[in-house]
Amino acid sequence: MKEKKSDIQPWETVDTEYLIQRPWLTARRDTLRMPDGKIVPEYYVLEYPTWVNIIAVTADERFVLVRQYRHALGIVEYELCAGTMDEADASPLEAAKRELLEETGYAGGEWTEFATLSANPTSMNNLNYTFIAKGVEKVSAQHLDETEEITVHLFTKDELLDLLRRDEMKQSLMVAPLWRYIAENHLL
Amino acid sequence: MKEKKSDIQPWETVDTEYLIQRPWLTARRDTLRMPDGKIVPEYYVLEYPTWVNIIAVTADERFVLVRQYRHALGIVEYELCAGTMDEADASPLEAAKRELLEETGYAGGEWTEFATLSANPTSMNNLNYTFIAKGVEKVSAQHLDETEEITVHLFTKDELLDLLRRDEMKQSLMVAPLWRYIAENHLL
Numbered sequence: 521m522k523e524k525k526s527d528i529q530p531w532e533t534v535d536t537e538y539l540i541q542r543p544w545l546t547a548r549r550d551t552l553r554m555p556d557g558k559i560v561p562e563y564y565v566l567e568y569p570t571w572v573n574i575i576a577v578t579a580d581e582r583f584v585l586v587r588q589y590r591h592a593l594g595i596v597e598y599e600l601c602a603g604t605m606d607e608a609d610a611s612p613l614e615a616a617k618r619e620l621l622e623e624t625g626y627a628g629g630e631w632t633e634f635a636t637l638s639a640n641p642t643s644m645n646n647l648n649y650t651f652i653a654k655g656v657e658k659v660s661a662q663h664l665d666e667t668e669e670i671t672v673h674l675f676t677k678d679e680l681l682d683l684l685r686r687d688e689m690k691q692s693l694m695v696a697p698l699w700r701y702i703a704e705n706h707l708l
Numbered sequence: 709m710k711e712k713k714s715d716i717q718p719w720e721t722v723d724t725e726y727l728i729q730r731p732w733l734t735a736r737r738d739t740l741r742m743p744d745g746k747i748v749p750e751y752y753v754l755e756y757p758t759w760v761n762i763i764a765v766t767a768d769e770r771f772v773l774v775r776q777y778r779h780a781l782g783i784v785e786y787e788l789c790a791g792t793m794d795e796a797d798a799s800p801l802e803a804a805k806r807e808l809l810e811e812t813g814y815a816g817g818e819w820t821e822f823a824t825l826s827a828n829p830t831s832m833n834n835l836n837y838t839f840i841a842k843g844v845e846k847v848s849a850q851h852l853d854e855t856e857e858i859t860v861h862l863f864t865k866d867e868l869l870d871l872l873r874r875d876e877m878k879q880s881l882m883v884a885p886l887w888r889y890i891a892e893n894h895l896l
Contacts, residue, residue, distance in 0.1 A: 528776055528857060544751070544752050550779070565780045590829035591719055592754070592829055639880055644780050645782075647878075667742065690825050690835070691829055692836070692880035693880045699884060699890075
């Protein structure tokens with residue numbers, strides 16, 4: 521399966537120029553040198569903070585999903601609760617607990633780290649951490665940011681499977697850990 | 709599960725300005741109006757062409773993976789064969805067959821469309837189509853672009869599961885359909 525002898529090597533960055541540095545978009549253009557010496561003059565990297573999302577399940581086996589408008593694709597989508605790690609968050613786990621409480625009002629339960637994935641390692645420099653939270657409970661109202669418009673929905677296992685089979689949830693950073701959860705827990 | 713009465717509504721685009729339009733990065737800044745009238749002055753959208761990837765399996769049940777350097781994350785990664793739909797491709801399926809032949813030299817077999825996902829519907833406007841190709845065979849050498857450096861690897865089911873359990877494959881557009889394939893075919 522593996523060819524260790526002459527494995528692929530990283531490419532060398534010979535120049536970097538930032539195109540834009542704003543809170544919601546930081547993009548740079550790197551000039552790279554490939555191992556054989558060829559120069560790649562325009563390689564674009566998008567810089568983002570660490571992301572988190574949560575497979576939150578209630579004691580009676582309901583999955584806590586959120587629904588919101590996603591403008592780039594122009595769709596209203598059911599998703600896992602998700603967000604960005606702030607500087608004040610001590611860890612991805614703390615960020616995930618904060619986001620779940622703010623976006624849904626759910627908290628508590630047993631938390632485990634489940635998956636670490638990338639939306640696109642070719643162009644994006646960040647990772648997304650997925651947590652499983654088992655036995656969460658509604659403890660407060662939502663606390664949304666000014667530009668967040670989010671509703672909360674409880675899905676049974678069969679409703680979740682139906683959503684995933686129809687590709688109605690499109691965000692692969694959420695779909696990937698959910699199918700893994702389904703496979704490993706033999707929910708099919 | 710669903711609240712149809714007052715469902716989330718799309719936001720209205722009131723202005724659009726392109727920041728960069730290059731073959732490998734097209735970014736625009738939209739000004740949006742939320743349903744309650746609030747203005748979102750800086751919403752960034754990244755425009756990409758349609759993407760494809762392929763779960764290619766040989767007659768003796770080996771998964772055809774590729775290995776390459778992914779600069780944004782700085783990792784060398786095992787991945788599904790994947791690529792971008794060209795204007796000359798009649799359909800995502802034709803793009804997928806072309807990419808598999810070019811990157812790996814494998815072709816043939818029975819092809820089915822499997823999943824349609826997004827790396828991030830918040831900021832990216834394109835979709836990725838995953839195909840299953842069962843019974844592919846090596847029919848030629850690789851035909852790589854100038855800046856492609858790709859090796860081809862055959863994985864057994866257990867080797868693939870091991871890779872996925874360790875999150876060594878990070879690209880969620882590939883991990884999501886692979887876990888779905890594993891769940892639906894009861895490979896665990």
